[in-house]
Amino acid sequence: MSLRAKVGWTAVTLLLSVSLAGVTSSLALAESRGNSGLPSGPGNPMAKLQQEINALTHRFAELAQLGQSVAGLKQQIDALQKQITTLQQQGAAIDTLQQQMTTLRQQVAGYSNLQQQINALNSQVGNLNTQVATVNARLGSLGSSSALAVYDAHGNKIGDVVGVQDEIPWVSVTAGGHVVVLRVFAEQLVGGFVWFSGASCAGTAYVSDPAMFNTADAFSFAAVREPGGVIYTADPKTTVQRVPVLSVAQHDGTCFTFSSPVTQSLVPGTPVMTLDLQFSRPYSVH
Numbered sequence: 001m002s003l004r005a006k007v008g009w010t011a012v013t014l015l016l017s018v019s020l021a022g023v024t025s026s027l028a029l030a031e032s033r034g035n036s037g038l039p040s041g042p043g044n045p046m047a048k049l050q051q052e053i054n055a056l057t058h059r060f061a062e063l064a065q066l067g068q069s070v071a072g073l074k075q076q077i078d079a080l081q082k083q084i085t086t087l088q089q090q091g092a093a094i095d096t097l098q099q100q101m102t103t104l105r106q107q108v109a110g111y112s113n114l115q116q117q118i119n120a121l122n123s124q125v126g127n128l129n130t131q132v133a134t135v136n137a138r139l140g141s142l143g144s145s146s147a148l149a150v151y152d153a154h155g156n157k158i159g160d161v162v163g164v165q166d167e168i169p170w171v172s173v174t175a176g177g178h179v180v181v182l183r184v185f186a187e188q189l190v191g192g193f194v195w196f197s198g199a200s201c202a203g204t205a206y207v208s209d210p211a212m213f214n215t216a217d218a219f220s221f222a223a224v225r226e227p228g229g230v231i232y233t234a235d236p237k238t239t240v241q242r243v244p245v246l247s248v249a250q251h252d253g254t255c256f257t258f259s260s261p262v263t264q265s266l267v268p269g270t271p272v273m274t275l276d277l278q279f280s281r282p283y284s285v286h
Contacts, residue, residue, distance in 0.1 A: 103259045110256045117252045150184050151286065152279035158189075161285060169285050173222075176272025178233040180222030186282040188251070189275060192223040194232050195245040195266055201255035206243060206266035207232050221267050226253035229275030234267040241266060 148161040150171040159171040162181055169184045182189040192208030194201075207223040221234040226249070244261035 107259065113252070113254065113256065114250065117250060120252065148285060150189075150283055153282055154280050156279055158275075158279055158283065173231070173273075175222075175231045175233060176270075178220035178222075178235075178272060180220050180231065180233055182222060182224060182231075184283055184285060186284070188226065188281070189224055189229065189283065190251060191231070192221070193251075194223045194225045194249040194269060195264060196247045196249070197243070197245055199246050199257045201247050201249050201257075203246075205232060205269045205271070206245060206264070207234055207269035208264070208266060221269070223269060224251075224275070225249045225271075226251060227276075229279075230271050231273040231275065232269035233272050234269050238267040 148169075150158045150161060150169070152158060159173045161169050161184075162172045163170045165183075170181045171184050171189065172179055172181050173189070174180075180191065182191050195206040195208070197203035197206075207221045220236050221238065223232045224230065225232060242263050243266050244263050245258075245266070246261050247255055247257040249255055
């Protein structure tokens with residue numbers, strides 16, 4: 001190789017070395033300025049982008065903490081909802097118990113009313129004690145042709161005395177072609193109860209089996225409904241049925257409705273006579 005050629009190759013080598021050094025220096029300087037190759041500070045968009053990234057990262061951290069708080073609140077809300085559901089169920093149970101208590105109070109009031117009727121009947125029995133004593137004495141001395149009878153306030157004959165049970169006289173009454181026997185009290189004639197298939201003494205009417213009053217099967221079934229003294233009867237050969245009823249006409253003229261149907265041994269009854277349309281109270285035996 002000639003001297004001139006060696007000098008030329010050496011010059012080229014030096015120029016390449018200087019160029020590479022300059023490039024390396026520029027890259028290092030750019031990396032120190034945010035890897036952008038631009039001046040640092042407000043004019044550097046890469047630095048501004050990094051600030052926004054930092055701000056978003058901080059915001060994400062705050063949102064993560066908020067998410068944890070929301071999850072805790074959600075758990076508390078779910079627990080409160082369960083408590084509310086439990087309280088609602090307990091409230092429904094309390095309402096049911098309250099309804100049952102109300103029904104029991106009504107039934108107790110009805111039984112109390114029955115007791116008052118019993119007391120009133122006992123009072124009437126006391127008023128008739130003298131008459132019963134006389135009847136018993138006369139029945140003991142007279143034969144079957146005894147003329148003892150029951151009369152109303154104006155002396156109208158209602159029927160003959162056919163017997164005495166527990167110091168209470170029984171009178172035979174012809175009503176609607178039926179011969180019935182009723183217990184005699186000063187203010188009313190009493191038979192069985194009148195029962196009804198519906199509430200408030202409505203629907204199909206039934207009368208009690210007279211066997212519960214120890215009456216003879218030869219007489220027609222009979223019950224008296226107050227007010228007015230309406231006699232309900234049924235043929236004595238009618239078969240006794242076990243039927244559900246919902247209300248009963250009481251002897252004081254009120255109607256008692258049960259909270260649910262009750263089953264009784266009864267026969268269908270038909271109103272055939274109203275005592276107050278033919279006789280006047282009080283009644284007497286002589």
